Amino acid sequence: MTTTWHILGPGAIGSLFGCYLQQAGFGVHLIGRNGGGPQTIELVESDIITRHQFEEAPPDQPISHLLVTVKAQQTLAAIEAVRPRLAPQPRILLLQNGMGAWEAVAERLRGAILLLGTTTEGANRPAPNRVIHAGSGETYIGALETRHQTEAEALCRQWANLPLTLAADPNIHGRLWRKLAINCAINPLTAIYDCPNGDLLQNPHALAQMEAVCTEVEAVMTQVLGEETRGLFTLAKSVAAQTGNNISSMLQDVRKQRTTEIDFITGYLLEQAHRLGLACPSNQALLNQVKQM
Template sequence: MNQTRWTVLGAGSLGCLWGGYLNMAGMPVTLIHRHSVPAPDNLTLTPFQGNAEIPFQAELTTAKECPTESISQLIVATKAPDALDAVRGIAHALTPDAAILVLQNGMGAQQAIAEAFNDYAIIAACITDGAYRTSPGHVVHAGKGVSRIGALNEKGLQAEAAVLAQLQKMDLATEHCPDIYQALWNKLAINIAINGLTALDQCLNGELRVPARLARVKKLCQETEQVMRALQLSLPEEGLFYLAQSVIEGTAHNRSSMLQDTQKGKSTEIEYINGYLLDQAHTLGIDTPENQAVYDAVIARFH
């Protein structure tokens, strides 16, 4: 396996963030952007709490321009609804031993890729860093978190140590996660509690602290807990609602990713957040009316 070059599929905020930090750590990077969008003139990354835009280098290309069997290490940094089709679009370029690292928000896109590309090493990252672009190719590392890395299939288990060793050279916190499914659910639970409501009310995370909104957060958390218990997943000792309140407090001035999507006129990832919970709840025979209400409202208004 090529131990240096990384190909990043998706030139949005996360793709540029990871591509930038990988390149700054001395690794060559290929950044795949949409063929319908012009390539950025240059690329910069503003590190967390930094003021300067630091240039980084990446080979810019499109999926159609990727040579056959040229990608041995792929980071999928698209939005969840686009992820599976995006990987299919560059499937011709994957080497037989390629490792695929998926960064998607919510749940469902990772599993779809793992199922469709099970012949490859599939590894997921559960990310809590925040980033946004000021313009195409220019990204700001806005919130420092940690990326938990864990395999989604057998080949992923064999490849994850080598992949993590490279990722840990970057100035982004990464760590091995032996139970990535649990980690993804933990993040999903918080997204369920926050994202849809901030999109519907067009408010910052901290504005969910008003009583009427907080009551809805509590209902969403209670429904998520029911589903997680039925799936025999672990829950925080103090409960999801307490944890959600802590996140709301700690990110009070933040705009959720779903709020940002709606303000840019983009479709949301609701199918992979509240929608994923609804699918699980339906299979388990659990009633989740608050999640259904949020899901229906977001679909009606923004899709």
């Protein structure tokens, strides 16, 4: 029997994964802000365009496999909207920026098998029905609870025919922390200075702030992960250079006057720092500035 995936939040990444899952033979239904009506998406890869038609899900069809790609701050509301349709023990994969949303989901859905993912696939959506695959990356999946790691491994086997570099990671928590650290170092500063990632490297004041942020993040990560964390400032500068023309999602939200993910990036870091009794004044200052924008 073919597995059917429901995708909650078919933005750029959600739509990309939806197209890939459909190409691999899975049933796919998209659930956007206006429900799960039929939708056509054009997937652009280099000079090749493929059209994917997604049908509306039957209203009485239980959701057994759910891919969540909404922004972190939208997660709970989005989950609550589909909660009546969830199967008794659904497989739910959260593929988002930031950290902390899964804790609230786990509290609400105690019977669910929660998987966490992170991807560096590049995608953008210039129009609601058009997705451009901007660059290949790597995708890692792990379990929120160790006892469910076999489910992450099974999912990677299930997705083996998708055109992704995909692997199960038993230390997904550490991988997500490293991604969070880079987001803390870059995203708030791009929002404050209203610039692409790479422009931070030409701004001495921004670089000084980035270095201070990285020092604080290293102290928190060392305590949380139980291993010394170093070299974050160098890594953050390297990522900013590699993604020089990129407009961070946080800056995009600020420009469009939308709520940002700051509470699930810098805010999450500060929550963990407070729990550990560590002061992070540089990160606190950035959080305050972004929330006032």
